[in-house]
Amino acid sequence: MWNELKAYRASVDNRSILSLFDADAERAGNFSASFGDMLFDFSKTNIDAKALDLLIKLAEGADLAGRRDAMFSGEKINETEGRAVLHTALRNLDGGPVFVDGEDVMLEVLATLDRMEGFAADVRDGIFKGQGGKITDVVNIGIGGSDLGPVMALQALMPYADGPKCHFVSNVDGAHVADVLRPLNPATTLVIVASKTFTTIETMTNAQTARAWMSEKVTDPAAQFAALSSATEKTAAFGIDASRVFGFEDWVGGRYSMWGPIGLSVMLAIGGPAFRAFLRGAQAMDNHFKAAPLAENLPVLLALVGIWHHQICGYPSRAVLPYEQRLLRLPAYLQQLEMESNGKRVSMDGADLEVVSGPIVWGEPGTNGQHAFYQLIHQGTGVVPCEFMVGAQGHEADLAHMHRLLVANCLAQSEALLRGRSLEEATAIMAAKGLEGAELERQARHRVFPGNRPSTTLVYPLLTPEIFGQIVALYEHRVFVEGVILGINSFDQWGVELGKELATALGPVVAGEKGTEGKDGSTALLVETIRKHGG
Numbered sequence: 001m002w003n004e005l006k007a008y009r010a011s012v013d014n015r016s017i018l019s020l021f022d023a024d025a026e027r028a029g030n031f032s033a034s035f036g037d038m039l040f041d042f043s044k045t046n047i048d049a050k051a052l053d054l055l056i057k058l059a060e061g062a063d064l065a066g067r068r069d070a071m072f073s074g075e076k077i078n079e080t081e082g083r084a085v086l087h088t089a090l091r092n093l094d095g096g097p098v099f100v101d102g103e104d105v106m107l108e109v110l111a112t113l114d115r116m117e118g119f120a121a122d123v124r125d126g127i128f129k130g131q132g133g134k135i136t137d138v139v140n141i142g143i144g145g146s147d148l149g150p151v152m153a154l155q156a157l158m159p160y161a162d163g164p165k166c167h168f169v170s171n172v173d174g175a176h177v178a179d180v181l182r183p184l185n186p187a188t189t190l191v192i193v194a195s196k197t198f199t200t201i202e203t204m205t206n207a208q209t210a211r212a213w214m215s216e217k218v219t220d221p222a223a224q225f226a227a228l229s230s231a232t233e234k235t236a237a238f239g240i241d242a243s244r245v246f247g248f249e250d251w252v253g254g255r256y257s258m259w260g261p262i263g264l265s266v267m268l269a270i271g272g273p274a275f276r277a278f279l280r281g282a283q284a285m286d287n288h289f290k291a292a293p294l295a296e297n298l299p300v301l302l303a304l305v306g307i308w309h310h311q312i313c314g315y316p317s318r319a320v321l322p323y324e325q326r327l328l329r330l331p332a333y334l335q336q337l338e339m340e341s342n343g344k345r346v347s348m349d350g351a352d353l354e355v356v357s358g359p360i361v362w363g364e365p366g367t368n369g370q371h372a373f374y375q376l377i378h379q380g381t382g383v384v385p386c387e388f389m390v391g392a393q394g395h396e397a398d399l400a401h402m403h404r405l406l407v408a409n410c411l412a413q414s415e416a417l418l419r420g421r422s423l424e425e426a427t428a429i430m431a432a433k434g435l436e437g438a439e440l441e442r443q444a445r446h447r448v449f450p451g452n453r454p455s456t457t458l459v460y461p462l463l464t465p466e467i468f469g470q471i472v473a474l475y476e477h478r479v480f481v482e483g484v485i486l487g488i489n490s491f492d493q494w495g496v497e498l499g500k501e502l503a504t505a506l507g508p509v510v511a512g513e514k515g516t517e518g519k520d521g522s523t524a525l526l527v528e529t530i531r532k533h534g535g
């Protein structure tokens with residue numbers, strides 16, 4: 001099927017996407033799909049009925065429906081780690097039982113959610129206090145999946161944030177923790193150590209630093225710490241009382257974990273009911289993903305467009321462009337979600353992949369990106385498929401005129417990518433300015449836009465907790481579908497291990513306790529230079 005798809009793509013490569021609209025008056029409707037009030041439009045791509053049919057056959061051939069059902073039913077589809085993949089259970093608020101090894105995990109999931117909600121309410125209402133009074137600030141210390149999700153979610157849901165102010169520390173660069181802690185009062189700060197394993201060096205080093213900071217001002221620093229982790233022995237050894245430890249099982253992957261305890265900082269900020277609305281949104285997307293036919297299934301369609309652009313057309317990256325300032329950190333979140341999940345070179349059975357692995361994902365909110373890198377997107381020699389998203393409304397009712405300007409910019413970009421501007425059009429524009437001859441031609445050529453560049457647009461009504469939950473779950477399932485089609489395990493991350501091992505070994509070398517013997521010349525030179533400059 002890969003070859004068939006590539007051959008078909010080659011046969012349609014020269015046609016313009018615009019011509020597809022001329023040939024089919026219903027194209028926009030035929031190549032878009034809805035879920036609730038959300039619309040996913042992929043008509044501004046070179047995918048036609050035949051391509052879509054082949055892509056769906058590709059998904060069917062990979063047993064997508066079977067793999068999806070295996071995931072939801074708790075089979076150990078993360079084969080290299082021998083684990084089930086059940087982040088969906090964390091938002092299965094009113095669903096049925098979910099079994100792992102014959103045990104219904106929902107009792108524990110819902111009990112933990114209730115406990116989180118109780119703790120969050122106590123903090124928000126001032127029942128749980130710091131040693132200097134009501135908690136004013138929360139510092140979440142975590143990295144990767146224990147950071148990116150909550151950081152993104154809090155920013156996305158800022159209009160709903162009426163609890164303590166949440167801050168995030170992730171980088172092992174001491175500058176991060178120092179800058180975050182400096183303005184805070186330790187006596188009214190709650191520190192959350194978010195680490196599934198409770199061994200991650202960055203997080204544990206930052207946690208020790210925060211504890212030392214707190215112990216300068218309060219007599220019992222551990223009393224103002226909470227932990228989000230599966231490793232209860234380690235959280236106890238750190239001195240955190242079990243009543244403030246919120247655990248989750250190994251069937252929740254780090255980058256899929258913000259729906260459970262890792263989301264505590266978000267719950268503290270927005271409160272339990274809004275957090276549950278966020279979960280309900282994701283659950284609604286789960287139900288859609290489970291039930292909708294492939295050709296109407298948003299995560300499946302988003303994935304098939306991704307496969308078409310990257311594995312079939314060979315475009316190396318994709319840009320995620322939210323016209324929503326509050327989705328500022330969505331691209332960073334998706335970088336982990338997509339690249340840690342599908343950046344793999346072997347298939348589940350260890351054989352080399354038949355096709356290239358997942359794409360590079362990057363992006364920035366519009367309109368800021370327009371004034372930075374869109375030049376390359378419009379006129380560079382390479383093609384970057386763009387994934388636009390925009391809310392029909394913003395939360396700032398008194399600034400609706402600004403929102404309309406934002407929307408107009410979003411739509412203008414996808415229109416410009418589609419249409420482009422021909423040499424004739426550019427020449428006419430420059431001739432109207434009085435240019436002639438060779439100078440006219442030279443100036444006109446700089447103003448040509450090749451167009452015919454693919455994009456998709458996701459439109460949603462308003463970025464509420466529920467809609468936000470839907471969007472994140474949509475992308476999670478997209479990554480899963482792409483992984484199934486590629487035949488890889490989207491739920492392990494062995495590629496991060498070697499760097500961790502070498503960093504541990506390099507620690508004493510950088511500290512000057514060991515020499516650089518055995519290191520390559522470049523690494524040795526870098527160590528020597530850093531030492532020479534006082535490192």
Ligand SMILES: O=P(O)(O)OC[C@H]1O[C@](O)(CO)[C@@H](O)[C@@H]1O
Pocket residue numbers: 143144145146194195196197198199200203254255340493496
């Ligand atoms: O929550 P932990 O165990 O500290 O892990 C943090 C992150 O480290 C990784 O394991 C690898 O970078 C991620 O998958 C994970 O999200």
